[in-house]
Amino acid sequence: MQTDRYFLLSFILQVLVTSLGTIIDCQGLGEALEDFGGSSSLTFSELELYLSREVFTSLSDSLGRKELSSLESQIDEACWIISKSKLLAESLKRNPRVDTENIFKLFRIFCLLADLVQDADTDVAQVLLCSEEADLVFTKFLSSLSKEWDMKEEFDCLFSNALFDFQTFLSVVELKFMKNFEKEEVYEVINEIYEEFVDDIIKKGTLLKRGEYLPKFVEKLFVLTSNSLTYYTNPKKPKTIEFDSQTRVEEGQDPQNSKFHQFYVITSDRVLHLATLDKRYRSQWLTAVRLALSRLHCQESYGRHLRNKRRLEWHRIRIRRQIESDRAREMLRAEKLARLAAEDEAKELAKQKAMEEEQRRHLDMVRRQLEKLLAEEIQAKKDEELVRSLQARILNEEWTKREELERLQEEQRKLLDMERNKTKTYIQRQSEMERQLEDAQLKLRELEKARVDMDSETPVQPDTRTQSGKRILEASR
Template sequence: MGHFRLTPFIAVLESRCVNEVRDKDAIGEAVTDIYQTFVEDVIKKGYLSRKGYIFPTMKEYWFVLRPSELVYYKSRQEKEKSGSMNVEANSKVETKEGFKIILHTSERTFELGASNHMTRLQWMSALQLAIEYSGSGQSYQRIQACKRRSQRQGRLQEMLRAKAQLQMERNARLVAEDQAKELEAAVKEESKKLNELEQIREKLEVLLEEETQAKRDEEIVRGLQARILTEEWEKRAELERLQEEQKLLLEQEKRKRMEFEEQQKEKETQLRAAQLRLLQLEQERQLLDEKLKTAHNRIKLSENEKEVLEAQLIQVVPLRESSDRVRRAHSFVPSTKERPVILEIRSSTLKRPSKDGNC
C-alpha cells in the first residue's frame, strides 16, 4: 500500500485494534516481535541447550537466529547477551542422538540440544534457511515479502486470465447451446426412428430366441429320454444280476444251515455221551471212596488190636523175651497188607501154653 504511510497506519491500529488490549507488556512484546521480524530480520527464536567450552554440560539459553549469526541470551528478555555464532554460507548442520544439533562453522563446531523431535526439525530448517540467505545482500524477510508480492501479483494475473477465459467459455457455451438445441431436434427425430428400429429388432430377437430355445428344449428332452432308457436297461440288468446273486446266497445259506444242524446234532450226541461217562465216573469215584473209608477203618481197628496185644504181651511174657520180640517187631514194620498176617501169628504165639499151663 504505497499511499498508506507508517504514522496513519499505526494510528489506525491503535484506534481499532489496541483499544481492547490493556496489557502493556503484551503490546510491547508484539511490537518487539514485529520489529525483530521485519527490521532486524529474525528467522526464529526459542530455547535451546548449548554445550560449554570448558565443562561438557548442556546449559539452556534463549537463542535468536538471523541469516548472519545465531545469538544466545541468558533470558527471554534478551538483555544479557551470552555469546554468538557466525552462520556463513559454508556452514553445515547435522543431527545427533538425543535431539541434538551439530552446527559446523569456520570457527568451530557447536553442539546444541532441543527438547523434542519437532523442535529439532524446526531449528534444523531455520538454520538451513539462515545458511542459504547468509551471503545475500538483501534481508531474508524482504526477500520473502517480495516473493509474497510476486505471488499475489501472479495470483491476480491468473484471476484476470481466468475471468477472461471464463467469459470466453460462457460465450462459447451460449453458441454451443444454440447448436445443441438444433442438434437435439434432429437427434430426437433420429432417436424416434432408432427406437422403432430397436423395437422391431428386439421383437425379432425375441422370436429367434424362442425358436432356438424350443430347439434346445427338444434336444434336451430327447437326450433325457435316451438317458432314461439307458438307465432303465442298466438298472434291469443290475436287478437280474442281483437276483441271481441272491439265489446263490440263499442256496449257500441253506447248505450252511444244514451243515450247522448236522454239526449241532453230533455235538448233542457227544454231549450226552460225555454226560453218561461223567455219571459213570462219579459212581466209580463214590465206590472207591467207600472202599477207601472201609480200608481206613480196618487199619485203625488193627492198630488198636496191636496196641492191646502188645500191652498184654508185656505183662505175660518174661522181660527178656518181651524185649527181644519188641525189638524184632520194631525192626520189622509190615505194610498195611501184611498186618493181618502178623496179628494172626502173634495171636497164635499168645495162645501157646507156657510151662505153668497159662496162656
C-alpha cells in the first residue's frame, strides 16, 4: 500500500514539474527530476532546491509584471488541475451549490495570501493562511454582504486558530456564507476580492468621459491596474490605455458654476478627459492613478505588494508583542525574586511576630472593650439625638399650635369688636328712634289738646290730619 502511494505521489510530482516546464518553455524537466532525486525518496527541501535551481532559473530577468502575472496564473491553473479532484469532492459533500470557477478563484486568493510553513522535524510543508489574512478576507465578505456587525462575533471565534489550510478556508466560505446568503451575492463578493488581490486592480468605478469628437461627458465603467486604465464602451468591447514612462495625471480647472470636477490622464499619444460629480471622488481617482504610475516599473503586483506590506506590519507587531512578552517575563522573574526575598524576610520576622502575638491579643481584648464602650457611647449619643429631635419636633408642633391659637384669638377679637360696633350702632339708632317717638308723642298730645279745645268751642268733623297723626304714632310704636 505504501509503495502504491509512493508511485502515485511520484507520478503527480512528475506531472506538475512537466507542466511547469511547458509553461516556462523548458522541456525535459520531468526526466531531470528523476535524475536529480535518484532512487531515494525526494524531500520537500530537495524539491524546492530543484525548482529554484533547475526550473525557475530559466526565466529571464527582463520579464515584465504582465508576463509574470500570466505565468503565475498558468502555474496556479496547473496546480489546480492536479489538486481539484480532491478539493471538489470535499466541497460537494459540504455544499453542492458552489461552482468550480469560484472555488478556483478562492484557490488563487488563498495561494496569494497564504504562506509556506515547513515542519523542521518532519520536513512536511503546508500552505497555510495566517489568522490576520483570514480575518481580512472574512471581514471583506461581511462588509460587502452588509453583515459586518451581525456576524462579526461569530467569526471572531474562528480566528483563535493560528493557521488555516485551504480546506478549512473553503469550508468557512461554504458553510457560513453560501448557506446564509444568496449564491449570486457570494459569487459577486468572491469576484470583487479576486479582482482586488489577484487581478492587480487598484480601483474600479464609474467616471464621466468626454468624447473625442463630441464635447459631451458620458458615464463609463473604468478599471485601473498598475500598468493600464481600461474603460468599457459596452461590456464586450473594452478599451485599454497602456501606461508608459511619459504618462501623467493632472487635475483640471473647473469652470465656475460647473457641476463637473475634471482631470486628465495624459499619455504619449492621447489625452483622456475625465470628470466626476463629486470633488472627493475625483481626489480618490487622482490618488489611485498616481499610485499606479508610481508602481509602473515594479515587477511585483499591487496585491502582492499590499500582502508583503501587511506581513511586514504584522511582523513588527509580533516583534513588539514578543518584546512586551519578554519584558513581562522579566518583570515576573523580578517579582518572583522579590517574593522569595520577602518570604525569607517573613520567616525572620515570624519569631518576632510570635513574641508579639500575646501582646497583640491583649491589645485586641482592650480594643474590643474600647470598641464596645465606644459603641455604647455612640448609641447613647444617637438616642440623645433622637430624643432631641423628638423634643424639637414637639416644640415645633407646640409653636405651630400656639400660633394657630393666637391667630384664632385675633380673629375672635376682631369679630368681638365688630359685634360691639354693631351693638353700639344699634343702641344709637334705638335712642334716636325713641327720641323721635317722644317728639311724636309730644306733638300728638299737643294736637289732642288743641282738638279738645276746639271741640269745646265748636263741634266739627274729625280732622283727618289727627287720624293720620295717630296712625303715624301707632306705626312708630
